Amino acid sequence: MHTWYNYGTIKLHKGGAFMPQIVPISHLKNTSEISEMCHSTKEPIFITKNGYGDMVLMSMENYERMMKLSKVYKELEESESQIEAGQTMNARKQLASMREKYGL
Numbered sequence: 001m002h003t004w005y006n007y008g009t010i011k012l013h014k015g016g017a018f019m020p021q022i023v024p025i026s027h028l029k030n031t032s033e034i035s036e037m038c039h040s041t042k043e044p045i046f047i048t049k050n051g052y053g054d055m056v057l058m059s060m061e062n063y064e065r066m067m068k069l070s071k072v073y074k075e076l077e078e079s080e081s082q083i084e085a086g087q088t089m090n091a092r093k094q095l096a097s098m099r100e101k102y103g104l
Helices: 025-029 031-041 060-084 091-102
Strands: 021-024 045-049 052-057
Touching (some): 021 025, 025 045, 031 045
Antiparallel strands (some): 045 052
């Protein structure tokens, strides 16, 4: 069994905290244990090489969740830019226009 290293506390946006898993690259030989860590903590594992950050590992489920969140944040950012640029429409007027156009 390997010794896993935890340094510091990272605050999450929901107010909780977790201890990040920081593992030297030499400990990646036990892939089953690393995989279990990724799935059990639901958080990324930070890999160091010669004492410096090198990689981040995470479960596929966590990666997919992060990608979905990233897409939502990007779309929100685009929407905010459109609002600032005045690229908005009155919803009631637009719906009335569509009803008239399509006979709804």
